[in-house]
Amino acid sequence: MPTPLLTFAHVTVRHLDRILFADLSLRIEPGQHLALVGPSGAGKSALLAALAGQLLLTGGRATTPGLEAAARQRHPTDPLAAWRQVVSLVGTRAPFRARPGGSELYYQQRYEATAAEEVPTVREYLLASPAPAPRAAWTYARVVERLRLTHLQPQPLIQLSNGETKRLRLARALLRNPALLLLDNPLAGLDTASRADFDALLAEVAAAGTTVVLATTPGEIPAIVKQVARLAEGRVTHVLPLADYQPAAAPTPLLPDAVALAALWPPAPPAFSTLARLENVTIRYGERLILDRLSWEIKPGERWALLGPNGAGKSTIISLLNGDNPQAYSQCITLFDRRRGTGESIWDIKQRVGYVSPELLQYFPGQPTCRQVVASGFADTLGPGRATPAQLATADAWLAVLHLAEHAAQPLRQAPASVQRLCLVARALVKNPPLLLLDEPGQGLDAAQQPYFRAVLDALCAASPVALVFVSHYAADIPRSVTRVLELPAPVAG
Structure with missing residues (x-):
């Protein structure tokens, strides 16, 4: 029997004062590529963190x-070589960090030119990783070429798209040439071409001697995986061969209360004739062309899908519509019947826009509760703020409509990923905005919650005149209420 990379025998996994797993037993052997599956909140991300040595283990053994043998082999001259040096974890969160001595970053800064001076570039981020051994499988040149990062090397991290950031973080993990690679929902945020290439990439990773453990959905299990671990409520219920694994049928989605939803959005005539108009808009960051003479108009009540590959400019368009991008002042852009740069404030715009994106979660400071996060939508802040009793009551009503009332007092960062996403949706809705911008809102939702989420949006569109812009790389995620499509071309490398 081969020497296992690691073994957990009846251990308890803790984070602060919370027990995440009790009586956890798991054995990972070299080449035993394992998929972790289970509903949102089952503990997949926590198990990956435990395998990476990031959580406290008590009891058991x-x-x-x-991993210790691999560390000695790969770092023979380092007497302090530890097993954690040969483990790489690519999680779901990718907070932006300024260079030493720089100011604390804020969300809108990713679109400002000064951010380039405070944030490391792609090249600097990768070179900050320890240099691979001379004969290592994954060298700097190889990861940059294989992960399609060559043309992005001068780019500040803060200006990358969601999918580009995903590829970059995987590249940095591979530079460590790990014996164990841990991936948390690795396909989220990747376009169709990147997802199609992922199986081939993992085959190369496995061929280089790395064992892969990843949290994923039943429909996105890579070809190298031969075993599946089912998780439920902080337990590993089964570890079985992939050939014997049968995904559980998704339950019928719980529909939102249509009457309560309609009550939260009183009928009113459209306040604007045009919500947004972009005329020949061109956006660049340095030499990198993001949008090239784009024209687009959004009328009240229209529901759009905004599609395109990673780096095509989808998030940049959202930033223009949401008032976050200062390049709007040099472009011909009209928002809510008013030309940008004619005296309106960013808060005038944000008061009329509801916005959701995966990156927003990274910028909430401290430990605001789900109720506080939803209520923060009234003032468009990224903190608990000082909501009025009436605003808190409205936040509670939205949580109830979305079947999230039991999570109202729970800190957002301790809630399951699906609850976090739906709380951000509720935050976007509390002020009844005429325009709703949803940038990959379904990340983190499991097979049962995806149809529920679409049902919520369809019910919302049926009960209100809200206009919708929906960004996704998955055609199946797009709600039925979406009837219009703007598809962007692939970016030009260079």
Whole structure:
């Protein structure tokens, strides 16, 4: 029997004062590529963090003989080589960090030119990783070429798209040439071409001697995976061969209360004739062309899908519509019947826009509760703020409509990923905006919650005149109420 990379025998996994797993047993052997599956909140991300040595283990016995041997082999001159040096975890969160001595970053800064001076570039981020050994499988040149990052090397991290950031973080993980690679929902945010290439990439990773453990959905299990671990409510219920794994049928989605939803959005005539008009808009960051003479108009009540590959400019368009991008002042852009740069403030725009994106979660400071996060939508802040009793009551009403009332007092960062996403949707809706911008809102939703989420949006569109712009790389995620499409071309490398 081969020496296992690691073994957990009846351990308890803790984070602060919370028990995440009790009586956890799991054995990972070299080449035992494993998929972790289960509903949102089952503990997949927590298990990956435990395998990476990031959580406290008590009781039972945890050993890492194979990883320790790999650390000694790959770092023979380092007497302090530890098994964690040969483990790479690519999680779901990618917070932006300024260079030492720089100011704290804020969300809108990703669109400002000064951010380029405060944030490392792609090249600097990758070179900050320890240099691979001379004969390592994954060298700087190889990861940059294989992950399609060559043309992005001068780019500041803060200006990358969601999918580009995903590829970059995977590249940095591979530069460590890990014995164990841990991936949390790795396909989220990747376009169709990148997802299609992912199986081939993992085959190359496995061929280089790396064992892969990833949290994923039943429909996106890579070809190298031969075993599946089912998780439920903080337990590993089964570890079985992939050939024997049968995904559970998704339950019938719980529909939102249409009457309560309509009550939260009183009928009113459209306040604007045009919500947004972009005329020959061109956006650049340095030498990088993001949008090239784009024209587009959004009328009240229209529901759009905004599609295109990673780096095509989808998030940049959203930033223009949401008032976050200062390049709007040099372009011909009209928002809510008013030309940008004619005296309106960014808060005038944001008061009329509801906005959701995966990146927003990274910028909430401290430990605001789900109720506080939803209520923060009234003032468009990224903190608990000082909501009025009436605003808190409205936040509670939206949580109830979305079947999230039991999570109202729970800190957002401790809630399941699906709850976090739906709380951001509720935050976008509390002020009844005429325009709703949803940038990949379904990330983190499991197979049962995806149809529920679409049902919520369809019910919302049926009960209100809200206009919708929906960004996704998955055609199946797009609600039925979406009837119009703007598809962007692939970016030009260079």
